[in-house]
Amino acid sequence: MDLLAQKAFLPPANALLVSYxxxxxxxxxxxxPFLNPQWQGDxxxxxxxxxxxxxxxxxxxLPIHPYVCExxxxxxxxxxxxxxxxxxxxxxxxDEQLHKHKVCWLLSHDISALGYDMPFTDVLIGEDMAAVAExxxxxxxxxxxxxxxxxxxxLLEVVSPEDVLPGDRKAAEPLLLRAxxxxxxxxxxxxxxxxxxxxxxxxxxxxAALLEWRLRGSLKKPIxxxxxxxxxxxxxxxxxEARKMLTPMEVHGLLAGSRDITSEDWERNTxxxxxxxxxxxxxxxxxxxxxxxxxxxxxxxxxxxLQFATGSRRVxxxxxxxxxxFNGGKHLFTLAKGSHLTSKSLPTSHACICTLDLPPxxxxxxxxxxxxxxxxxxxxxxxxGLATRGGGGDTANPRPAD
Numbered sequence: 001m002d003l004l005a006q007k008a009f010l011p012p013a014n015a016l017l018v019s020y021x022x023x024x025x026x027x028x029x030x031x032x033p034f035l036n037p038q039w040q041g042d043x044x045x046x047x048x049x050x051x052x053x054x055x056x057x058x059x060x061x062l063p064i065h066p067y068v069c070e071x072x073x074x075x076x077x078x079x080x081x082x083x084x085x086x087x088x089x090x091x092x093x094x095d096e097q098l099h100k101h102k103v104c105w106l107l108s109h110d111i112s113a114l115g116y117d118m119p120f121t122d123v124l125i126g127e128d129m130a131a132v133a134e135x136x137x138x139x140x141x142x143x144x145x146x147x148x149x150x151x152x153x154x155l156l157e158v159v160s161p162e163d164v165l166p167g168d169r170k171a172a173e174p175l176l177l178r179a180x181x182x183x184x185x186x187x188x189x190x191x192x193x194x195x196x197x198x199x200x201x202x203x204x205x206x207x208a209a210l211l212e213w214r215l216r217g218s219l220k221k222p223i224x225x226x227x228x229x230x231x232x233x234x235x236x237x238x239x240x241e242a243r244k245m246l247t248p249m250e251v252h253g254l255l256a257g258s259r260d261i262t263s264e265d266w267e268r269n270t271x272x273x274x275x276x277x278x279x280x281x282x283x284x285x286x287x288x289x290x291x292x293x294x295x296x297x298x299x300x301x302x303x304x305x306l307q308f309a310t311g312s313r314r315v316x317x318x319x320x321x322x323x324x325x326f327n328g329g330k331h332l333f334t335l336a337k338g339s340h341l342t343s344k345s346l347p348t349s350h351a352c353i354c355t356l357d358l359p360p361x362x363x364x365x366x367x368x369x370x371x372x373x374x375x376x377x378x379x380x381x382x383x384x385g386l387a388t389r390g391g392g393g394d395t396a397n398p399r400p401a402d
Contacts, residue, residue, distance in 0.1 A: 005062035009046055015177055016042050017062075020095035025065040025252075027094065028226075030187070030218035031124050033164035034155055035177040040167035040225045047072075047229025050255060055233045057324045059257030059314040061307075067094055067215075069255070070248035071223045072230060075239045079216055084204065087211040098214070103207055111200045120193030120206055121158060121186040122213055154179040158186050158194040161217060167225075189213050250317075257314035261302040263287075263294035266333065269320035273355075274337035282358045283335055285367040304375040309333065311351035326352035346374040 009016050010026075015036050018029040032039045050072075053060050067090065071079070082090070088107075092099040111118075155163075155178050165178060188194055189209040198206045231239075242251070267287050272278055293301045303313040310333070316322040325331030331354050338348065338357035345359040347370065361367040 005060045025063045027065045028222035037169040043222045043225035044229035047226035051230040051233025059312050061313045063256035066248040066252040069251040073243045075236050106203050118198040120189045120196040124187045125185040154181050157182045160188045253317045257316045263291045265319045270333045272335045276337040285364050308375050309349045309356045310354045346370045
């Protein structure tokens with residue numbers, strides 16, 4: 001599910017999600033309904049994926065911001081009323097830079113210090129985002145020409161919230177975004193906002209309109225689409241009960257788990273089967289390697305190993321004691337004796353039951369080399385048959401499964 005989440009929803013070409021904290025959390029991209037002709041189906045699919053993850057108690061390497069979880073828990077109901085100060089505080093949790101350099105600055109400085117006329121608009125597409133998306137789209141159009149007239153009018157430099165695409169186009173390959181008239185696009189925060197200038201007298205009105213757009217207006221339609229998908233796995237009655245028992249941060253934790261892996265907790269909540277004992281040489285080497293990665297701060301390698309062995313890069317809430325198998329039940333991480341493997345083999349994994357088969361390695365250097373090769377291959381799916389064949393240079397650089 002991690003691979004699906006990353007491959008389907010994070011590519012810049014689909015403009016679906018955006019992060020305001022350097023990839024720590026993600027939110028619906030306000031530009032998506034203006035650019036993506038199938039945005040409703042895409043957001044609905046994302047909601048289904050989140051619902052399945054919650055239902056099966058698995059984590060996703062796609063951390064949805066707690067504020068989005070809060071809106072999903074509302075199940076389409078009206079948002080609680082809030083003051084300008086409360087909205088500003090919420091915005092700080094989402095986009096600290098916008099809060100600091102726009103919201104707080106405007107409220108605490110004389111507007112004349114800006115040195116230019118600021119309209120009642122918000123940036124929808126910045127030049128940096130447009131450049132990335134343009135590259136992705138150009139590479140696709142080179143492979144398969146598309147009639148851009150089917151997208152209707154190109155996205156103008158200034159749009160209103162009503163200029164969103166219907167978003168009901170059926171999935172097609174490749175996906176192309178709506179053409180744009182310029183690299184930068186802005187959305188009006190009030191009717192006629194592009195010709196309305198922010199002044200000292202109306203700057204609070206501007207800040208209120210900006211926060212209203214960022215916190216509610218730009219998110220309502222994507223959230224509604226996500227809810228349609230979420231309800232396919234989790235009915236509204238269950239969402240109602242969840243709202244009574246869980247905070248948005250707790251829902252975020254259930255979905256995202258934790259990327260911080262503690263090797264001691266991992267070893268403490270591991271069992272051995274198939275005749276393998278904790279005192280066996282290959283087991284001791286395994287933990288020696290894992291603990292060394294932790295001591296070196298190589299969380300990336302620990303996450304690769306966890307994904308290779310369990311299918312997820314994140315530890316569930318409560319640590320390794322709460323690891324679950326394919327049926328949603330708790331299943332401790334398991335090291336098994338790789339009786340079918342040779343001393344030259346890579347370890348093999350059974351991610352659905354959180355199990356790793358260890359070969360009978362003959363020295364620590366071989367164990368270190370083979371475990372690292374397996375985890376690196378696990379980033380893009382792993383050919384188990386390669387490990388069982390063992391020997392030769394292929395095991396040092398295994399190829400992804402076809």
